[in-house]
Amino acid sequence: MAQPSLKIDHILYLLTMDRERRIVRDAAVIVENGRISRVGKAAELASVRADRVIDGRAMVVTPGFFNGHMHISYGHPVRGIFPDEQASPLVHVFNLQSAMTEDEEYHATLLGLIELLKSGTTCFLDPGSTKFPDACLQAYQDAGIRVILGECVTDQESPWALPRYPAAEAVARTDSFIAKWHGKLEGRIHAWAMPFSYETCSTGLLQALKRVAEQHGTGLTLHHTTGQKARQESVMRYGHTPTAYLQSIGVVGPSVLLAHCLGLDEGEVDCIARTGTAVAMCPVTAAKSGRGVPEHGRMPELLARGVKIALGCDSPNNCNHLDIVRAMNMAAIQYKDARQDLRQVPAEAALEMATIHGAHAMGQGDELGSIETGKKADLVCFDTQRPEWQAIWNPVNNLVYNADGRSVHTVVVDGRVVVDDYRQMFADESRLFAKVQEIGEQLQARTGISFARSKWPMS
């Protein structure tokens, strides 16, 4: 009989995120052929041998994290260039993105993957910003991460440099993109339809893209932000609020993931909940870009209605970091402040969004998102031998409120160790950092988009 490939033994706290949300002390997890074969107390599994045994005595182990909205392509080389008061950086963002070459995007992506994996994200959705997926395939393969990819399409005018095609071409491109990419890398790559937003796509295009996603058995994501002004315009144009409009044209349901979702009114929350539509919210972007979470944030109402919410980090120039643990922290604290109510978005809800609920929102909840027998083995081991983890009484509170992704010690995807004792094995970090810095210089010179490097004298 073949030996199990991996055992994590004597785990200090195992946060299973299973149906009962069991937390097991002195636990063990056995991984065979990329899947979790047994989960239990270390004593019950003491006789099970493995090719490799990881000592979990100082570790808190969670499922791999999901990031439901993460523009990976352009941001790293120009991260942090915008001064805080830059009114609307989006026009620059899309100009920088559209100016990237294949080689530049590959290196920026590789850096993004390192940051994601080393802070525990094992699956992320890039909302159509990658222009050269062929060039980036090697990076996805080397990193061993899960990715949901798609081609961003629009067929209407927009203030930004977005890819725009006649509707039929946008549909054909999406169809062939999904056919080519879905299921690649032993199933770690999923491909979805990715219209940019309802404002930049015609009704016919949105409906056709939903059909394409259905035909391939995959999903569709788009940016979705409403609010009073957007509602007024939408009612004038379509006779419905933005969310009711999407429902009226059939672009809702469990295979649809609406990103950001700020400014929803009660009817829109109800529409999302009734139709089982999924949501990706980016709490740090909402706060950092002054989007008025007290007025526009509806995460507590969506959670109360059982909507499956994934957390997102958006981009390296919106949220700036790619650390989903910090996004959990922001989700758990910002609504307490916004509502002046400590019951809002408990730490447990934040962890659910980053794991099992995020997995469901991203169409992978049956295979991932919890540590249970039979599920794919995506695991994160946090090192608690660090000051910020001490003292440990309630490991969920410790994770969400005191730790961050920098205490991630080991990461497993599909049963393979991809971060080992804080190190990744697929890229030379110091060479890559220098390369990305150089790309940033070239990109700014080429586009003419650059800002003072400091408000203070720099010599």
Ligand SMILES: [Zn+2]
């Ligand atoms: Zn976005």
